[in-house]
Amino acid sequence: MEFINYRCKVSRDRAVLIFNHLRQQGYDVFLDVKTIGSGAFDSGILNQIGARTHFVVLIADGALQCCQNEGDWLRREIEEALRLGRNIVL
Secondary structure (H helix, E strand, C coil): CEEEEECHHHHHHHHHHHHHHHHHCCCCEECHHHHCCCCCHHHHHHHHHHHCCEEEEECCCCCCHHHHCCCCHHHHHHHHHHHCCCEEEC
16 A cells, blocks of 8 residues: 655646556545545544555755645645654655
8 A cells, every 4th residue: 555645746647647556556546636525634634544555756956845845735744744653665
């Protein structure tokens, strides 16, 4: 079970391609633009990180610059994956 994390349009497009390929192969994959419903976005994302074994991060040039800010979502998601001991693939 994989959680795919990305930032910006270039990474999002690649994330969708990876998501579709993994789904076609029968994997249970989460990607927010494809599978998150309405409701509390933040708790939905954090719950999905907790429900997944693998945390895949797609990083485009400059994507980590905002991670210096504590409220940055990419940072929060990576911190949650680390806290939960998820297998992180960069």
